[in-house]
Amino acid sequence: MVEILCEGVKIMIDTVECPCCGKENDMSDALCDGLSSDNKTDWECQECGEEFEVYVEFEPCYSASKIEYEECDMCNKKVRDIYREGRIFPFPKSLEGKKVCKSCWIEQYFMETKNA
16 A cells, blocks of 8 residues: 555555566556456556466455434334335335335335236
């Protein structure tokens, strides 16, 4: 990992040292084509042109947020994942303008498709 100062902003760049010439290689685009199941990829050195194998290690990164509960406009149940128009498709016409739980959405969707 290399730190670069660009217009007063610190930028972190993932790099790996070429085992052939010792040149640091920018690995920013290394995962664009995906990664094999063993977390290895072949890489051509940007300096000497030799190909070498890179093993990618992933470090866990954690973040937390408060759980937000919303009340279903149909059954008044408090749920984490509320269904609303624009978030789920298709959205039953009978629920327009309402926030509903999954159970109420399924019930209304079934009724609407049954009557169609």
